[in-house]
Amino acid sequence: MDKTKSYLNVLVMPQSGKELSAECLKQIMNCSYDPIFVADKYGNCLMNSDSFSMATRALGINPPEMVGKNIREFIEAGIYDWSPTLRAIETGTTVTGLIRTINGSEIMATSSPVKDKDGQIIMIVTNIRDKDIVDKYIEELKREKTEIERYKTAAEYYGKVDNLDNNNSVIISESPQMKKIFKFADMVAKTDSTVSLYGESGTGKDVLARYIHHNSHRAQGPFIPVNCAAIPQKLFESEFFGYVRGAFTGANPQGKIGLFEIANKGTLFLDEIGELPLEMQSKLLRVLETGEIQRIGSTKIEQIDVRFIVATNKDLKHKVDQEQFRSDLFYRLNVIPLTLPPLRERKEDIVALAQKFLEELNIKYGLHKIIHPHTTRILLNYSWPGNIRELRNTIEREFITSTDDYLKIKFDTAGTINTNLGSKNRQKKASAYMGTLKSVLKEVEAEYINQILDECNGRVCMASRLLGIHRTVLYRKTKYK
Structure with a gap:
C-alpha cells in the first residue's frame, strides 16, 4: 500500500522531470465528467474525484466514507452486488459491467489496472456512469447508425432505380399550358401537401415530381421514385415498411429498411398509384394520416416525415366507382391535383424537346446532326400517342440510323412515325431549271x-x-x- 501511495503522492512528468502532487492528480481526475476512484492492488479505496459524489448517491454512501475502506466491505454490507475493481485485480485486465446497488439503481463501471514495468498491478482506476446515461448514449448511437444505413440504402436505391441527372429529367415548358403548370408547381413545392399528377403515359409526370422536390425545402433530402406496378404484390408490405432480422423465412438476415424510412425527410414519388393493391392502400392511408410505420416483425413504431407525390395515367375516380380504389385514400391523395396535357395539345414543346434530345445525342457522340426542316413539320403534325417517350425514341432512332447530318422522318403506311431508313439520295441535287x-x-x-x-x-x-x-x-x- 505504501508503494501505491507513493505513486499517488507524486507523479514524475517524463519530459520535464517535474513532479505533480496528489492535489494536481485530483484536479486532473476532476476534469472528467465520469466519476473516478482509485484503489490499490488489495481493493482499498485511495481517492476519488469530486464528481464521484453523483455515483455514491446511488450507492447510498458518501465519498469520504469510501476512502480508506476496502471494497469487499461494501459488497458484504450489500451496498452493491459485485465489483469490477476486484475482478480487475483477479484477472489483471480491464473489466466492465453493470452494478446493481442497494437503492435499486444500476450503474455501469469500468475498472482498469495500472501496472509497473515488471507487469505487477499497482492500482486500479475505475470510472462510473449512470446506466440511464449509457442507455441514452447507446440509443443515440443506434439512431445514428440507422440514419447512416438509411442514407446508404437510399444511395443504393438511386443507383438501381434512377439518376436524378439522367435524360428523363428534361424540363421543357415552351407552351402556355406547361408554363402555367410549372408556375403552379413552384407554389406547390413550398408546401408539404400531397400532390396527385394525372396524365397519359409519357407526358413527364416523373419530371414534374422531381421538379417539385428540387424546389422544396426537402431538396437536400432523398427523392425516392417507386413504380407501384413493378412490385410483386406479395412483396409490397416488406418493400414499403421493411422488416427486422428474422422476421420471416427467406428474409435478409440483417433486416431491411423500407421505402418509407428511406424517404424520411424527403419525397416519396409513387408512380402508377392506381396499381396499388387494396390491402396496401389501407396501410398507405394510415401512414398518410399518422406518419407512423412499423417494420414487419418489430414492436417498435417509428415516426417518419415524408412528402408524398403520386402519379397515374388512370381515372382514379372511375376506379373508386368500380371499388378498385379506396375512396378515402383517393380523397386523401387528391389534395393538389395536377393534370399534364398530352404532347399533341402543346405543340410548342414538340420542337423544343426534339432539339433538346438531339443536342444531348450530339454531345454524347461528338456529332453535329440537325433536324431537317421538313421533319419539323412532320413532328408538329403527328399525334404522338406515346408522348415525350415516343418523341425521344424517334429522335434517337433516326440519329443512330441516319447516314448523313440530317434527321429526316416520314409516315409509314399505318400513319405512324417511321424513320426514313435506307433512303437513297437524301441530298438530291437540285434540278437544272430553265424557262420563265x-x-x-x-x-x-x-x-x-x-x-x-x-x-x-x-x-x-x-x-x-x-x-x-x-x-x-x-x-x-x-x-x-
Whole structure:
C-alpha cells in the first residue's frame, strides 16, 4: 500500500522531470465528467474525484466514507452486488459491467489496472456512469447508425432505380399550358401537401415530381421514385415498411429498411398509384394520416416525415366507382391535383424537346446532326400517342440510323412515325431549271408536292395537312380524280 501511495503522492512528468502532487492528480481526475476512484492492488479505496459524489448517491454512501475502506466491505454490507475493481485485480485486465446497488439503481463501471514495468498491478482506476446515461448514449448511437444505413440504402436505391441527372429529367415548358403548370408547381413545392399528377403515359409526370422536390425545402433530402406496378404484390408490405432480422423465412438476415424510412425527410414519388393493391392502400392511408410505420416483425413504431407525390395515367375516380380504389385514400391523395396535357395539345414543346434530345445525342457522340426542316413539320403534325417517350425514341432512332447530318422522318403506311431508313439520295441535287419564273415555280411546286406525297405514302389527307392546303386543291394540282 505504501508503494501505491507513493505513486499517488507524486507523479514524475517524463519530459520535464517535474513532479505533480496528489492535489494536481485530483484536479486532473476532476476534469472528467465520469466519476473516478482509485484503489490499490488489495481493493482499498485511495481517492476519488469530486464528481464521484453523483455515483455514491446511488450507492447510498458518501465519498469520504469510501476512502480508506476496502471494497469487499461494501459488497458484504450489500451496498452493491459485485465489483469490477476486484475482478480487475483477479484477472489483471480491464473489466466492465453493470452494478446493481442497494437503492435499486444500476450503474455501469469500468475498472482498469495500472501496472509497473515488471507487469505487477499497482492500482486500479475505475470510472462510473449512470446506466440511464449509457442507455441514452447507446440509443443515440443506434439512431445514428440507422440514419447512416438509411442514407446508404437510399444511395443504393438511386443507383438501381434512377439518376436524378439522367435524360428523363428534361424540363421543357415552351407552351402556355406547361408554363402555367410549372408556375403552379413552384407554389406547390413550398408546401408539404400531397400532390396527385394525372396524365397519359409519357407526358413527364416523373419530371414534374422531381421538379417539385428540387424546389422544396426537402431538396437536400432523398427523392425516392417507386413504380407501384413493378412490385410483386406479395412483396409490397416488406418493400414499403421493411422488416427486422428474422422476421420471416427467406428474409435478409440483417433486416431491411423500407421505402418509407428511406424517404424520411424527403419525397416519396409513387408512380402508377392506381396499381396499388387494396390491402396496401389501407396501410398507405394510415401512414398518410399518422406518419407512423412499423417494420414487419418489430414492436417498435417509428415516426417518419415524408412528402408524398403520386402519379397515374388512370381515372382514379372511375376506379373508386368500380371499388378498385379506396375512396378515402383517393380523397386523401387528391389534395393538389395536377393534370399534364398530352404532347399533341402543346405543340410548342414538340420542337423544343426534339432539339433538346438531339443536342444531348450530339454531345454524347461528338456529332453535329440537325433536324431537317421538313421533319419539323412532320413532328408538329403527328399525334404522338406515346408522348415525350415516343418523341425521344424517334429522335434517337433516326440519329443512330441516319447516314448523313440530317434527321429526316416520314409516315409509314399505318400513319405512324417511321424513320426514313435506307433512303437513297437524301441530298438530291437540285434540278437544272430553265424557262420563265412562272414555269420554274410550277415545276418546283410539282416536285415538292410529289416529295410530300411520297413521304406520306400517297395519303392525300396527310399530305394536304403538311402542305397547308385543302385536299381538293391538292387533287387539282396533282390531277387526281
